[in-house]
Amino acid sequence: MSDPQTPASPAKVYSPRDVELKWYSRWERSGYFHAVVNPSKPAYTIVIPPPNVTGVLHMGHILNNTLQDALIRYKRMTGFEACWIPGMDHAGIATQAVVERSLSKEGKTRHDLGREKFIQRVWKWKEEYGGVIVRQLRTLGASCDWEREKFTMDETLSAAVREVFVRLYEEGLIYRGKYIVNWCPKDHTAISDDEVNHAEQQGKLYYIRYPLSGPGKRHITVATTRPETLLGDTAVAVNPKDERFTPLVGSEAILPLAGRTIPVIADDFVDPAFGTGIVKVTPAHDPNDYWIGQRHNLPQINIFDVSAALNENVPEKYRGMDRFDARKAVLADLEAAGLLEKTEDHVNSVGRCYRCETIIEPYLSDQWFVKMKPLAGPALDVVTNGTIRFYPERWTKVYENWLNNIRDWCISRQLWWGHRIPVWYCVGDGHCMLECKQPIVSRTTPERCPHCGSTNLRQDEDVLDTWFSSWLWPFSVHDWPGQEATGKAADLRYFYPTDTLVTAPDIIFFWVARMIMAGLKFAPTFTGSSDPAKNIPFRDVYFTSLLRDEKGRKMSKSLGNSPDPVELIDEYGADAVRFTMLYLAPLGQDVVYASEKNELGRNFANKVWNAGRFLLMNRDQTGEAPPAAGINTDHADLADRWILSRLHTTLEEVRSAVAAYEMSRMAKTVYDFLWHDFCDWYLEMIKSRLYGDEPAAVKKAVVSRALGVYDAALRLLHPLMPFITEELWQTIRAREDSVTIMQSRIPDLDPAMIDRDVERQMTFVQNIIEAVRNIRGEMSIPPSREITLAMKTGPAHPPAALRLYEGYLQRLARVTSLSFLDGTARPRMAAAAVVDGEELFVPLEGLIDIGLERARLQKEIDRIAAMLNGIRAKLLNASFTAKAPPDVVAREREKESAFETTMTKLMRSMEQLSDGA
RNA sequence: GGACGCUUAGCUCAGCUGGUUCAGAGCGUACGCCUCACACGCGUAAGGUCGAAGGUUCAAAUCCUUCAGCGUCCACCA
Numbered sequence: 001m002s003d004p005q006t007p008a009s010p011a012k013v014y015s016p017r018d019v020e021l022k023w024y025s026r027w028e029r030s031g032y033f034h035a036v037v038n039p040s041k042p043a044y045t046i047v048i049p050p051p052n053v054t055g056v057l058h059m060g061h062i063l064n065n066t067l068q069d070a071l072i073r074y075k076r077m078t079g080f081e082a083c084w085i086p087g088m089d090h091a092g093i094a095t096q097a098v099v100e101r102s103l104s105k106e107g108k109t110r111h112d113l114g115r116e117k118f119i120q121r122v123w124k125w126k127e128e129y130g131g132v133i134v135r136q137l138r139t140l141g142a143s144c145d146w147e148r149e150k151f152t153m154d155e156t157l158s159a160a161v162r163e164v165f166v167r168l169y170e171e172g173l174i175y176r177g178k179y180i181v182n183w184c185p186k187d188h189t190a191i192s193d194d195e196v197n198h199a200e201q202q203g204k205l206y207y208i209r210y211p212l213s214g215p216g217k218r219h220i221t222v223a224t225t226r227p228e229t230l231l232g233d234t235a236v237a238v239n240p241k242d243e244r245f246t247p248l249v250g251s252e253a254i255l256p257l258a259g260r261t262i263p264v265i266a267d268d269f270v271d272p273a274f275g276t277g278i279v280k281v282t283p284a285h286d287p288n289d290y291w292i293g294q295r296h297n298l299p300q301i302n303i304f305d306v307s308a309a310l311n312e313n314v315p316e317k318y319r320g321m322d323r324f325d326a327r328k329a330v331l332a333d334l335e336a337a338g339l340l341e342k343t344e345d346h347v348n349s350v351g352r353c354y355r356c357e358t359i360i361e362p363y364l365s366d367q368w369f370v371k372m373k374p375l376a377g378p379a380l381d382v383v384t385n386g387t388i389r390f391y392p393e394r395w396t397k398v399y400e401n402w403l404n405n406i407r408d409w410c411i412s413r414q415l416w417w418g419h420r421i422p423v424w425y426c427v428g429d430g431h432c433m434l435e436c437k438q439p440i441v442s443r444t445t446p447e448r449c450p451h452c453g454s455t456n457l458r459q460d461e462d463v464l465d466t467w468f469s470s471w472l473w474p475f476s477v478h479d480w481p482g483q484e485a486t487g488k489a490a491d492l493r494y495f496y497p498t499d500t501l502v503t504a505p506d507i508i509f510f511w512v513a514r515m516i517m518a519g520l521k522f523a524p525t526f527t528g529s530s531d532p533a534k535n536i537p538f539r540d541v542y543f544t545s546l547l548r549d550e551k552g553r554k555m556s557k558s559l560g561n562s563p564d565p566v567e568l569i570d571e572y573g574a575d576a577v578r579f580t581m582l583y584l585a586p587l588g589q590d591v592v593y594a595s596e597k598n599e600l601g602r603n604f605a606n607k608v609w610n611a612g613r614f615l616l617m618n619r620d621q622t623g624e625a626p627p628a629a630g631i632n633t634d635h636a637d638l639a640d641r642w643i644l645s646r647l648h649t650t651l652e653e654v655r656s657a658v659a660a661y662e663m664s665r666m667a668k669t670v671y672d673f674l675w676h677d678f679c680d681w682y683l684e685m686i687k688s689r690l691y692g693d694e695p696a697a698v699k700k701a702v703v704s705r706a707l708g709v710y711d712a713a714l715r716l717l718h719p720l721m722p723f724i725t726e727e728l729w730q731t732i733r734a735r736e737d738s739v740t741i742m743q744s745r746i747p748d749l750d751p752a753m754i755d756r757d758v759e760r761q762m763t764f765v766q767n768i769i770e771a772v773r774n775i776r777g778e779m780s781i782p783p784s785r786e787i788t789l790a791m792k793t794g795p796a797h798p799p800a801a802l803r804l805y806e807g808y809l810q811r812l813a814r815v816t817s818l819s820f821l822d823g824t825a826r827p828r829m830a831a832a833a834v835v836d837g838e839e840l841f842v843p844l845e846g847l848i849d850i851g852l853e854r855a856r857l858q859k860e861i862d863r864i865a866a867m868l869n870g871i872r873a874k875l876l877n878a879s880f881t882a883k884a885p886p887d888v889v890a891r892e893r894e895k896e897s898a899f900e901t902t903m904t905k906l907m908r909s910m911e912q913l914s915d916g917a
Numbered sequence: 918g919g920a921c922g923c924u925u926a927g928c929u930c931a932g933c934u935g936g937u938u939c940a941g942a943g944c945g946u947a948c949g950c951c952u953c954a955c956a957c958g959c960g961u962a963a964g965g966u967c968g969a970a971g972g973u974u975c976a977a978a979u980c981c982u983u984c985a986g987c988g989u990c991c992a993c994c995a
Binding site for chain 1: 919920921922923928929930931933936937942943944948949950952953954955957958959960961962972974975976987988989990991993994995
């Protein structure tokens with residue numbers, strides 16, 4: 001692909017992968033990503049939302065990590081000690097499932113291996129196959145501080161987990177209680193909500209009469225899909241607003257078949273429109289009934305054993321029956337007693353075990369909980385009072401809503417892979433006392449029971465919810481609580497709290513809220529401060545966009561509609577993928593994504609690359625290199641002052657965009673500056689000097705300055721496209737080996753460089769050029785055809801001033817000469833235009849037919865006339881002139897007179913054209 | 918059922934606290950160009966009564982109300 005004319009020069013088409021593979025390893029080897037405690041600089045810290053150890057890179061990660069890397073690199077280049085801490089999550093369920101699947105291929109289950117062997121096997125799997133994602137992040141260019149990489153099962157992080165468990169337990173914030181879990185009666189294990197497959201199924205809705213106690217033969221009728229559970233009923237509920245039944249509240253019903261009396265209660269949960277509007281309440285066997293039971297302090301009667309057969313809590317005749325046999329028996333008995341009112345078909349959703357397809361049984365079991373109310377209050381405050389800010393802000397409402405209705409957190413899981421609950425029970429050796437029934441909660445494995453001295457202890461079988469380690473991440477990565485011992489105390493103080501959290505909104509509850517709680521609860525142990533601002537885990541939270549495919553569907557693993565990021569990077573290059581993603585993903589808005597969109601980034605990279613080639617070519621021809629620092633201002637003309645003004649305008653825009661986390665706006669701003677201002681206009685304009693007969697010193701200054709501006713633009717672009725900018729930055733000038741663009745500075749904004757007059761003047765020149773190009777285009781004048789330009793200008797633009805730009809007009813508008821008309825003289829046959837009130841003419845003698853020009857001119861006249869009409873109508877409206885602010889009215893009057901002038905001149909040209917014809 | 922978001926050119930989207938970029942950009946389309954950095958390029962042009970209906974105002978794509986369609990999250994289907 002190299003240019004045959006100049007084999008030494010870089011390739012015409014940028015090939016990203018060669019460049020990218022070269023730079024990342026060099027950066028990492030040189031330790032450029034490593035951040036250290038540096039009191040002379042403020043720290044800027046991000047912790048990566050730790051991906052699952054089982055994970056592979058998907059498009060969501062691309063978005064998330066590109067955002068984080070762009071922020072980190074930008075901060076690193078604007079005076080911060082930027083630290084981005086990577087790591088992985090042990091992902092209890094997902095990881096255990098992966099390893100169990102591989103075991104089942106060998107025809108084994110985890111029980112065949114036993115707990116210890118199984119865990120060894122998981123670790124082995126982790127070493128061999130885990131963390132693919134971490135390697136993939138490198139290809140994306142993520143400038144993580146790999147020396148600080150952590151894993152949630154590392155010993156230091158496990159110590160944090162135990163510390164927190166023990167502290168919360170000692171404060172009474174952790175307790176053990178009954179909870180409804182998804183129980184598989186075949187596997188005899190609880191499974192998580194994610195592991196239950198729900199499917200619609202045709203079932204029946206049974207209407208059952210419950211006699212009311214007291215005189216008379218009154219009864220009420222409940223509707224249920226699970227009649228067998230009535231043996232565990234402890235109440236009947238109606239809606240408190242349902243006037244049909246409210247008189248019954250407080251009375252009692254007699255539970256059929258069991259003969260117990262149960263109360264009639266009122267609860268909002270009941271939907272008056274469903275069934276009969278009366279619900280049987282079985283707290284031990286239905287999640288909703290469980291919560292009703294909690295609210296009304298109802299007893300919980302468990303009627304099943306671990307295999308879902310009926311137990312001793314039911315009348316003798318049902319004991320030992322399977323749940324489905326029991327259903328038949330119960331229905332038959334109800335029928336016989338005349339209590340089965342009717343049966344209807346009913347479609348409901350049934351959950352099945354993802355492994356064995358057995359219907360899941362909601363089952364009451366012993367679990368560990370964290371009391372959330374005491375933690376939620378402070379976490380709510382810091383968000384509502386702005387100590388922590390959400391971007392976009394609307395997520396604060398979702399957050400508040402959840403925290404205000406928070407339930408206790410069930411933290412135990414019936415898995416093997418994870419942090420085992422640091423609780424032991426005394427099994428005893430004959431000397432047990434009453435106290436020995438208490439759980440022994442300890443940071444380290446206890447040797448003996450503190451009460452009876454027995455060494456026969458048994459650790460709780462369960463592990464902790466994976467989020468129980470994730471919520472400590474912002475400080476556990478710095479070895480808390482052992483930071484003194486490992487020498488990380490200074491790091492913890494310097495880098496905590498982090499500045500920005502970039503994450504998907506779907507884990508706002510699981511993770512974001514809990515990290516805030518953990519920070520406020522535990523950070524005071526090392527900040528030594530009770531000030532929430534010092535203890536929060538992060539100051540800003542950026543919630544990423546949702547990615548959709550072209551059909552508008554959410555990109556997800558299960559739909560398989562997400563492109564493979566690795567293939568995208570191979571095809572387009574990491575820079576292009578990153579840039580495209582940032583360009584497309586505005587804050588708070590969904591993104592419709594398709595692979596082909598990466599052409600935007602690829603084309604831009606190519607454009608930047610070729611601008612570099614152009615500058616290198618001229619550098620070599622003039623023998624000029626940019627000065628070591630700053631931008632050469634010798635022999636500066638309008639274009640030079642203009643590009644510097646535009647550069648600093650761009651710096652200002654970028655700064656405000658980043659401050660608001662509008663990374664998409666940042667990308668657009670840099671793109672527009674480089675492509676349109678720098679390439680389309682500036683580089684084209686300097687050609688007129690470089691290829692003209694200017695003295696060598698001027699040409700050198702011109703090249704030097706252009707290289708200086710380009711250098712600055714590359715630095716500004718680097719956070720978005722790290723690889724190509726490094727390559728070019730290293731090439732445009734000789735650099736020392738240890739120097740990298742990623743540790744250079746983005747130029748400081750200098751407001752004095754922004755010159756509105758210069759920009760206005762330049763716009764005038766650009767408009768002239770565009771007017772001439774329009775004439776060429778509309779009149780189909782071939783580019784090879786030479787044309788001249790005549791202007792008739794007023795005092796605002798004297799000929800002497802315009803002469804200065806003649807070179808630009810010649811090159812960019814392709815006119816061979818520029819002349820000025822005096823007095824009333826007008827060319828007889830010419831295409832005309834009015835720019836900024838000044839007239840310009842392109843003589844058409846023998847070029848083209850007049851009809852075309854007349855049509856072109858008429859179009860412009862119509863356009864101006866329409867605008868003029870609008871303005872005049874406004875000004876004629878008395879209430880407008882009376883009520884609108886004076887400056888608005890004045891502005892309209894100015895516009896009116898400007899349009900009138902333009903109109904007069906256009907009309908005159910039109911007449912002239914007719915006369916000529 | 919609850920909360921929130923979106924609807925602007927064929928497509929994807931900018932347009933913040935109402936009036937100087939007010940109807941815009943990119944892609945696509947049409948036409949002309951291999952002009953000595955780039956055809957992954959350069960130039961020119963066509964395309965929309967800003968989802969619908971009301972309202973506030975001198976003035977509404979922009980503020981308010983209602984409706985419709987699309988979407989996300991949460992809850993729920995006894």
